[in-house]
Amino acid sequence: MKPINRLKFMPVTAILAGAATLASAQINLYRQTTPGNTPPILVSVTGLSAQARRILEFDLYVQGFAFTNEGAAQYLISGGSGANLQARAIDRINRRTLVAKAYSGAGLPREVHAFADDFVEALGRKGIAQTKIAFRHDTGPGASEVYVADFDGYEVQGVTRDHALVDGPAWVPGRLALYYTSYRLFNPDIFYQDLVTGQRRVVAAYSGLNASPAVSPDGRRVAMILSKAGNPDVYVCDRDGSGLKQLTFTHQDQSSPCWSPDGKWICFAGKVRGRRMLCKVPASGGPVRRIVTAGASSPSEPDWSPDGKWIAFTAQWRDFAICVVPATGGEVFVLVNGEDPSWAPNSRTLVFTRRRGGRPILSLLDVPTKQVKDVTLISGSNSQPSWAK
Amino acid sequence: MKLTKFAKVTVLGSALTIAVAGCHRRPTPLTVLPQERGALIGDQAASGPSPGGTLNQGQPINSEQIGKEGIPTSNNFNPADMNQDRATLAADTVHFDFDSSVVKSSEQSNVDSVAAALKANTDAKLLIEGNCDERGTEQYNLALGERRALALREALALDGIDPLRIRTISYGKDKPVDPGHNPSAWAKNRRGDFVLLTPK
Numbered sequence: 343m344k345p346i347n348r349l350k351f352m353p354v355t356a357i358l359a360g361a362a363t364l365a366s367a368q369i370n371l372y373r374q375t376t377p378g379n380t381p382p383i384l385v386s387v388t389g390l391s392a393q394a395r396r397i398l399e400f401d402l403y404v405q406g407f408a409f410t411n412e413g414a415a416q417y418l419i420s421g422g423s424g425a426n427l428q429a430r431a432i433d434r435i436n437r438r439t440l441v442a443k444a445y446s447g448a449g450l451p452r453e454v455h456a457f458a459d460d461f462v463e464a465l466g467r468k469g470i471a472q473t474k475i476a477f478r479h480d481t482g483p484g485a486s487e488v489y490v491a492d493f494d495g496y497e498v499q500g501v502t503r504d505h506a507l508v509d510g511p512a513w514v515p516g517r518l519a520l521y522y523t524s525y526r527l528f529n530p531d532i533f534y535q536d537l538v539t540g541q542r543r544v545v546a547a548y549s550g551l552n553a554s555p556a557v558s559p560d561g562r563r564v565a566m567i568l569s570k571a572g573n574p575d576v577y578v579c580d581r582d583g584s585g586l587k588q589l590t591f592t593h594q595d596q597s598s599p600c601w602s603p604d605g606k607w608i609c610f611a612g613k614v615r616g617r618r619m620l621c622k623v624p625a626s627g628g629p630v631r632r633i634v635t636a637g638a639s640s641p642s643e644p645d646w647s648p649d650g651k652w653i654a655f656t657a658q659w660r661d662f663a664i665c666v667v668p669a670t671g672g673e674v675f676v677l678v679n680g681e682d683p684s685w686a687p688n689s690r691t692l693v694f695t696r697r698r699g700g701r702p703i704l705s706l707l708d709v710p711t712k713q714v715k716d717v718t719l720i721s722g723s724n725s726q727p728s729w730a731k
Numbered sequence: 732m733k734l735t736k737f738a739k740v741t742v743l744g745s746a747l748t749i750a751v752a753g754c755h756r757r758p759t760p761l762t763v764l765p766q767e768r769g770a771l772i773g774d775q776a777a778s779g780p781s782p783g784g785t786l787n788q789g790q791p792i793n794s795e796q797i798g799k800e801g802i803p804t805s806n807n808f809n810p811a812d813m814n815q816d817r818a819t820l821a822a823d824t825v826h827f828d829f830d831s832s833v834v835k836s837s838e839q840s841n842v843d844s845v846a847a848a849l850k851a852n853t854d855a856k857l858l859i860e861g862n863c864d865e866r867g868t869e870q871y872n873l874a875l876g877e878r879r880a881l882a883l884r885e886a887l888a889l890d891g892i893d894p895l896r897i898r899t900i901s902y903g904k905d906k907p908v909d910p911g912h913n914p915s916a917w918a919k920n921r922r923g924d925f926v927l928l929t930p931k
Contacts, residue, residue: 595874
């Protein structure tokens with residue numbers, strides 16, 4: 343398997359301009375940042391128990407930190423090894439205490455996650471250590487179920503138990519609720535399920551394909567692919583399935599809608615005259631525009647970063663590759679082998695699927711540093727992850 | 732950086748970060764986290780190691796609920812309620828080129844054969860299953876498989892078959908006939924299968 347990073351990385355000036363408006367800590371982090379070749383931030387970790395250290399290092403590694411000794415680190419993290427977590431983080435360069443806290447009441451893993459978020463947020467960034475992912479877990483040939491878990495693979499919980507194919511779970515922003523495609527009623531239909539009560543309902547069960555639901559940032563609209571008019575096209579409806587509106591009118595297969603964070607655009611994997619390209623269409627309807635992905639072959643599965651700056655997607659050469667492109671279009675950054683990326687709320691970490699020993703597994707990618715960590719706690723074949731936002 | 736400098740703290744039953752007041756050393760905030768996050772998702776019991784916990788599973792649901800809940804639907808029959816005969820038209824499976832939903836002229840005789848079977852059996856309806864090889868992403872292949880099935884429906888319509896007698900379903904790359912990872916397997920898997928549906 344040839345490495346895919348032989349392709350040249352192109353500098354992007356847009357991110358530099360954006361960084362100028364951020365807080366000073368963030369400027370430090372984002373200076374000279376390009377996807378895939380930004381150096382990690384060096385941290386030392388001392389005094390924590392082995393378990394706490396393992397959890398913390400996982401949390402921080404996938405957010406662009408790497409680990410070294412106290413003499414070489416920019417940030418020093420120290421802690422006790424008691425039953426509850428006490429930890430502090432010091433900025434060694436600026437001689438400043440960033441976090442000094444004790445945590446209680448939730449068990450060590452979650453206390454470590456809370457500290458990781460406190461540390462990352464003290465640097466002016468959004469912490470992701472207490473977030474969840476949803477994904478498809480294959481249970482046999484032609485059968486799969488929806489599961490959710492903490493982003494690092496702890497707390498795996500089943501959502502469906504239908505012994506039917508499922509596809510593409512999508513979170514409702516800010517809520518413990520999912521939309522997903524299920525073949526439970528024979529046809530691929532779109533279901534909504536409240537994870538707190540377990541209640542669910544069918545929101546789209548038209549003739550043909552009902553697939554790839556994506557919820558708008560305000561949670562009020564759902565984009566999807568329906569083929570009821572004779573072709574897989576992009577539609578949008580209200581959260582209960584009412585108010586259906588067709589947005590594309592093509593004679594070729596369109597797939598994988600996602601929303602811009604301002605809710606104005608729906609980006610999707612389009613096909614125009616047999617050529618696959620990323621497209622966007624106003625969520626209220628209007629002309630379809632192309633998003634240029636220079637240097638990427640057969641783009642699909644776009645996901646728009648919560649900060650609005652990037653679109654991650656899957657490109658396809660001999661293998662699938664995770665790529666990002668400025669949301670306005672342009673040169674593509676090819677990152678790692680894999681498919682189906684979904685952004686974390688921090689707009690820098692992606693969860694995606696990659697092949698290991700013939701199976702799809704979930705993996706996490708920090709886009710600026712290209713640091714990758716597999717989610718090894720979840721066994722079996724897992725794919726189509728969605729990061730809760 | 733010794734932790735012995737941390738002020739002794741008292742656990743308070745609150746989810747707030749609290750600066751310990753009245754301490755003559757630098758106050759050390761205590762963060763009391765809410766109980767198991769499982770509680771947020773309807774599970775009061777502590778969750779064990781992975782896989783663990785019992786999120787509320789989806790409630791049973793059946794096809795009758797679609798109509799009762801006023802779900803919009805344009806379906807005029809449900810293949811699940813009919814006899815599914817996979818054998819009669821098995822030899823008529825149509826194959827596609829890579830990443831294409833064009834019904835090739837070399838496949839037209841299979842389409843004609845299916846059309847003849849439907850004309851001979853006016854009670855029968857048809858399910859077309861669109862499938863893809865593994866060289867495409869999941870969501871993309873769902874759409875491509877559906878486009879293939881719809882292309883076959885269009886071809887049958889040109890042969891005089893009422894499209895309302897036909898339902899399409901896409902399985903993307905989830906139902907390969909050949910699990911291999913080579914060009915021969917891919918060619919077999921890029922296909923539209925015909926299932927004859929007869930009243931029960």
